Amino acid sequence: MRLPYTICFIQRNHQILMIHRKKDPNKDKWNGVGGKIEPGESPLAACIREVREETGLRVRNVAFRGIVSFNQESGMxxxxxxxxxxxxxxxxxxxxxxxxxxxxxxxxxxxxxxPYFLPEVLGANPPVEHAFTFIQDGAEYGDIVDYEMRPLRTEWALVEQPVRI
Incomplete structure (x- = not known):
């Protein structure tokens, strides 16, 4: 499974910064800030870069909180x-x-x-994989048909440590 994306939930005064996406996936929906990991870039570096590019903000206390996977094919x-x-x-x-x-x-x-994974991500529990299965119509994902929390694979646990910047 490929994990080519990052997503970040930035918090301030009990609120979360959301982006109203102009592009697919999730066009016209509100979501966390994130994007593609560039070749040679770590997931953490990609997260910090995407936040800066999409919001203008500098962030602190950046912490890895898990993986979201889609149909066991891709994820973030x-x-x-x-x-x-x-x-x-x-x-x-x-x-x-x-x-x-x-x-x-x-x-x-x-x-x-x-609603499936955000409370867990914002909580104090160790990071896990949030595995979604969607109805797939060609290249597009449709309705959620299954959701499961799973332990992280060893290779994903390497980015677990919080970073203070």
Missing amino acids: YVFTAESSSGEIRASEEGELEWKSLLWVMTSPDATTTL
Whole structure:
């Protein structure tokens, strides 16, 4: 399975910074900030770069919080962080807004996977894999048909340590 993406949930004053995506996947939905890992780049470095590019923020207390996988084919490294400095600014990826956890968990405008894994990611439990199975129609993922939390594979556990910047 390939893990070519990162996602970060940035917290400030009991709110989470969300991006209203202009592009697929999840176009027109609210999600955490993230993107593709570039060749030779670590997941952590990609997370920090994507946050800076998409939000203008510098973050601190960046912590690896698990993996989200899709149909055992692809996935993303999940991080949390705290807002450190800078004003948020929209990018070509989408608009940004601070949202309450309740809003994220209940809004039909947020991506459908968030209620399954976000509380665990924001909690104090050790990182795990959040494995989703979707109905697949060609290259597009459809409705969620199964969700399971699994222990992390050894190779993924290498990015577990929090980073203070």
